[in-house]
Amino acid sequence: MATDITATPVADLPSNAGIGEINKYNFRTETKGVFKARKGIDAEIVHQISDLKDEPDWMREFRQESLRIFESKPMPKWGGDIAIDFQNIYYYLKPTDHQGKTWEDVPQEIKDTFEKLGIPEAERKFLAGVKAQFESEVVYGSLQEDLEKKGVIFTDTDTAVREHSDLLREYFGKIIPPNDNKFAALNSAVWSGGSFIYVPKGVSIEFPLQAYFRINAESMGQFERTLIIVDEGAQIHYVEGCTAPMYSTESLHSAVVEISVRKGGRCRYTTIQNWANNIYNLVTKRAMAYQDATMEWIDGNLGSKLTMKYPAVYMMEPGARGEILSIAFSGQGQHQDAGAKLVHCAPNTTGQIISKSISKDGGRSSYRGLARMEKGAKGAKCNVVCDALILDPASRSDTYPYIEVMEQDVSIGHEASVSRIGEEQLFYLMSRGLSEQEASAMIVNGFIEPLVKELPMEYAVEMNRLIQLQMEGSVG
Amino acid sequence: MTDTLRIEDLHVAVEGKPILKGASLTINRGETHALMGPNGSGKSTLGMATMGHPHYEVTGGHVWLNDVDLLELDADERARSGVFMAFQRPMAIPGVKLADFLRHATTNVRNPDRQEGEELIPMREFRKELKSKMEHLQIDMEFARRYVNDGFSGGEMKRAEILQLAMLQPKFAVLDETDSGLDADAVRLASESIAEIGGDKMGLLIITHHDKLLEHNPPDFTHVMLGGRIVETGGIELAHELHERGYERIREEYPEAAAENREMAEASA
Ligand SMILES: Nc1ncnc2c1ncn2[C@@H]1O[C@H](COP(=O)(O)OP(=O)(O)O)[C@@H](O)[C@H]1O
Ligand SMILES: [Mg+2]
Numbered sequence: 001m002a003t004d005i006t007a008t009p010v011a012d013l014p015s016n017a018g019i020g021e022i023n024k025y026n027f028r029t030e031t032k033g034v035f036k037a038r039k040g041i042d043a044e045i046v047h048q049i050s051d052l053k054d055e056p057d058w059m060r061e062f063r064q065e066s067l068r069i070f071e072s073k074p075m076p077k078w079g080g081d082i083a084i085d086f087q088n089i090y091y092y093l094k095p096t097d098h099q100g101k102t103w104e105d106v107p108q109e110i111k112d113t114f115e116k117l118g119i120p121e122a123e124r125k126f127l128a129g130v131k132a133q134f135e136s137e138v139v140y141g142s143l144q145e146d147l148e149k150k151g152v153i154f155t156d157t158d159t160a161v162r163e164h165s166d167l168l169r170e171y172f173g174k175i176i177p178p179n180d181n182k183f184a185a186l187n188s189a190v191w192s193g194g195s196f197i198y199v200p201k202g203v204s205i206e207f208p209l210q211a212y213f214r215i216n217a218e219s220m221g222q223f224e225r226t227l228i229i230v231d232e233g234a235q236i237h238y239v240e241g242c243t244a245p246m247y248s249t250e251s252l253h254s255a256v257v258e259i260s261v262r263k264g265g266r267c268r269y270t271t272i273q274n275w276a277n278n279i280y281n282l283v284t285k286r287a288m289a290y291q292d293a294t295m296e297w298i299d300g301n302l303g304s305k306l307t308m309k310y311p312a313v314y315m316m317e318p319g320a321r322g323e324i325l326s327i328a329f330s331g332q333g334q335h336q337d338a339g340a341k342l343v344h345c346a347p348n349t350t351g352q353i354i355s356k357s358i359s360k361d362g363g364r365s366s367y368r369g370l371a372r373m374e375k376g377a378k379g380a381k382c383n384v385v386c387d388a389l390i391l392d393p394a395s396r397s398d399t400y401p402y403i404e405v406m407e408q409d410v411s412i413g414h415e416a417s418v419s420r421i422g423e424e425q426l427f428y429l430m431s432r433g434l435s436e437q438e439a440s441a442m443i444v445n446g447f448i449e450p451l452v453k454e455l456p457m458e459y460a461v462e463m464n465r466l467i468q469l470q471m472e473g474s475v476g
Numbered sequence: 477m478t479d480t481l482r483i484e485d486l487h488v489a490v491e492g493k494p495i496l497k498g499a500s501l502t503i504n505r506g507e508t509h510a511l512m513g514p515n516g517s518g519k520s521t522l523g524m525a526t527m528g529h530p531h532y533e534v535t536g537g538h539v540w541l542n543d544v545d546l547l548e549l550d551a552d553e554r555a556r557s558g559v560f561m562a563f564q565r566p567m568a569i570p571g572v573k574l575a576d577f578l579r580h581a582t583t584n585v586r587n588p589d590r591q592e593g594e595e596l597i598p599m600r601e602f603r604k605e606l607k608s609k610m611e612h613l614q615i616d617m618e619f620a621r622r623y624v625n626d627g628f629s630g631g632e633m634k635r636a637e638i639l640q641l642a643m644l645q646p647k648f649a650v651l652d653e654t655d656s657g658l659d660a661d662a663v664r665l666a667s668e669s670i671a672e673i674g675g676d677k678m679g680l681l682i683i684t685h686h687d688k689l690l691e692h693n694p695p696d697f698t699h700v701m702l703g704g705r706i707v708e709t710g711g712i713e714l715a716h717e718l719h720e721r722g723y724e725r726i727r728e729e730y731p732e733a734a735a736e737n738r739e740m741a742e743a744s745a
Contacts, residue, residue: 423530428567429577431527432640433555433584435592442580446571446623 025243029113029216035094040087046189049092053158066178066188073182080306080335084280089221089252091190093135100140110134119212128207129154134214136192153198154209157225160196171227175258176286183282187223187256194224204235215244221252230265242273252280259287261295268296274466275304283309291317301328301338302466312341315349325451326355329470330363339368344380355386356448359395372404383413389447391421441471479505481648481679487536488525495521497704503679505647508693510715511683513701514723516741519683520564523650527561528554556588558647562637562654568625575620578643585644609642613669630657638669648679655689667692687719700726703736
């Protein structure tokens with residue numbers, strides 16, 4: 001009897017903690033702002049962004065070309081209903097004229113915002129570096145000194161354009177070209193902020209690097225651009241969190257994230273986002289994994305009006321691995337069209353997608369995924385599991401699995417299940433004294449537990465708390 | 477004054493189909509009652525309706541716990557007032573660890589007025605108690621970390637039900653074939669455990685087809701159910717008789733109930 005019994009603290013569901021924090025994310029900060037471009041998008045606005053950033057010509061041209069692509073592409077006809085008035089959005093807002101290296105350097109009201117969101121505290125406790133973006137610009141950045149000494153670069157992407165231009169240009173817009181889709185083009189035209197990370201050969205970063213993206217102003221669009229390069233045998237865990245307060249008008253978050261993981265490298269990218277219900281969250285994320293490299297996406301999608309996001313791993317060389325874990329929670333008025341893409345381009349590559357969605361109060365969750373085996377991907381293996389949990393009759397779940405196989409010698413598996421929260425399960429728990437609400441929260445937490453347990457403790461706690469807030473029907 | 481569970485002229489329908497047609501029995505805390513009867517006679521239905529399963533629609537009668545009609549309460553409130561049922565087919569709750577579930581359950585049942593969000597019993601205290609109860613039931617500690625009934629063998633499920641009984645310490649418990657799916661040793665262990673946990677502390681209603689369980693928990697009363705009615709009540713000797721000779725005599729003596737039982741069985745087949 002050496003083993004001890006552990007009751008996971010994160011499963012201590014109905015705690016007061018959650019209730020007092022209903023509005024934790026839903027608050028607005030009064031800021032002065034240094035510069036706000038006028039509403040709408042056109043060549044002039046895009047030039048203005050280049051001017052303000054004092055960009056090299058290649059980037060200016062890249063933006064203008066991307067704008068043309070954006071304008072020429074129709075709205076996607078699949079996924080969700082995108083009813084955005086592109087001319088009614090602010091594309092660029094500079095909140096402060098310089099980036100802080102310490103929190104003291106950050107304007108008080110913005111610093112207070114991130115304090116409320118718990119970022120400095122997390123930084124002290126368990127992070128190796130932080131980037132905090134407020135509206136269009138990164139307002140704070142840090143990286144542990146020893147990592148800097150080892151040659152790790154963790155900066156905002158604007159700075160990288162100036163200071164690491166050769167390295168950046170090798171990848172920027174190459175993994176996700178502007179013509180990939182309408183929103184990748186939009187991001188390429190108006191992007192601002194985001195993280196640029198380079199992990200040198202053999203360097204393994206023990207603690208996560210985190211970026212936190214906060215939209216604060218009404219009708220503000222956020223278009224950060226992230227590029228991560230993991231060199232041979234290097235390792236990184238990158239975490240992003242995103243929130244915004246609730247406004248009555250719709251807004252847009254449209255990021256592009258490009259990742260390259262070289263031979264034997266390992267990258268884990270965790271997203272825990274809890275957007276307000278008025279945000280369209282249309283994000284393109286793609287990683288290239290080379291020989292024996294591993295790329296993992298852990299994607300927690302809560303909140304937003306509509307999310308369309310399908311993190312992808314292209315396994316380019318033998319032995320590459322791609323894993324995608326996706327959790328989506330759709331509440332009232334929300335549609336999560338989330339999923340994953342695995343593209344096996346080389347022999348003996350292995351891929352796995354695990355997707356879990358929860359729909360409640362009329363919310364709609366869709367799993368949309370692609371598993372593709374290119375010709376020559378001999379011995380490649382791919383497994384897709386998607387489970388949906390529907391909490392009430394008003395809610396909905398759909399599955400759109402696409403499987404494309406160009407090679408004979410592969411193995412591919414797909415399982416999907418949809419369950420309605422069982423009266424039987426509810427009754428079982430209630431017959432042991434749990435209230436209906438406790439019981440359904442427990443079932444939901446159990447449903448996502450296989451994913452949550454993959455998260456570091458702190459994020460597991462955060463994820464459970466967010467789910468609990470959703471279960472209480474309060475979003476913010 | 478001792479606690480009493482009084483089932484009074486209970487009528488229950490499932491999916492609109494009448495199953496229980498007026499069942500009555502009274503259990504005082506400290507007594508052991510055996511509920512016997514052929515398959516499909518309504519034994520589980522009696523337990524389910526008492527516990528408050530939403531599929532079991534009560535169309536008449538009462539279930540009194542002292543002076544409270546349990547039928548007015550939700551299942552969780554019934555549990556908090558001291559009623560328990562070990563299910564014939566317990567539900568799996570994937571992803572929920574048995575220990576976490578039990579800590580919530582134990583907290584709520586011990587503090588019936590607990591509001592959501594209030595503290596759970598302290599982890600340390602809970603663990604200690606759980607550990608000692610599991611050791612006693614010869615259940616491996618690893619078990620507490622497994623997901624509730626998920627992938628459990630039939631025997632494991634039954635043992636988990638007994639563990640819950642031990643932790644929740646109800647006033648009254650319905651044990652629905654808690655000895656089925658167990659091998660001989662496990663049946664003996666389960667029977668002894670139930671005697672120890674329940675003994676004279678609880679009122680037990682034991683549904684069983686075997687005699688081992690009753691050997692260790694000799695019933696003060698034996699009830700025979702047929703066609704949704706309790707047709708006969710006797711002492712321990714009735715249980716012995718049914719074990720030895722089956723339900724032939726009962727069917728002959730109560731031909732109407734026997735016919736109804738056949739009908740029910742055919743309708744559900
Ligand atoms: N959940 C249910 N759905 C449909 N029919 C049921 C259900 N539960 C019980 N019944 C029917 O009720 C009758 C009595 O069943 P039950 O109470 O399980 O009997 P016993 O436990 O004595 O074997 C049977 O005819 C059975 O088919
Ligand atoms: Mg039964």
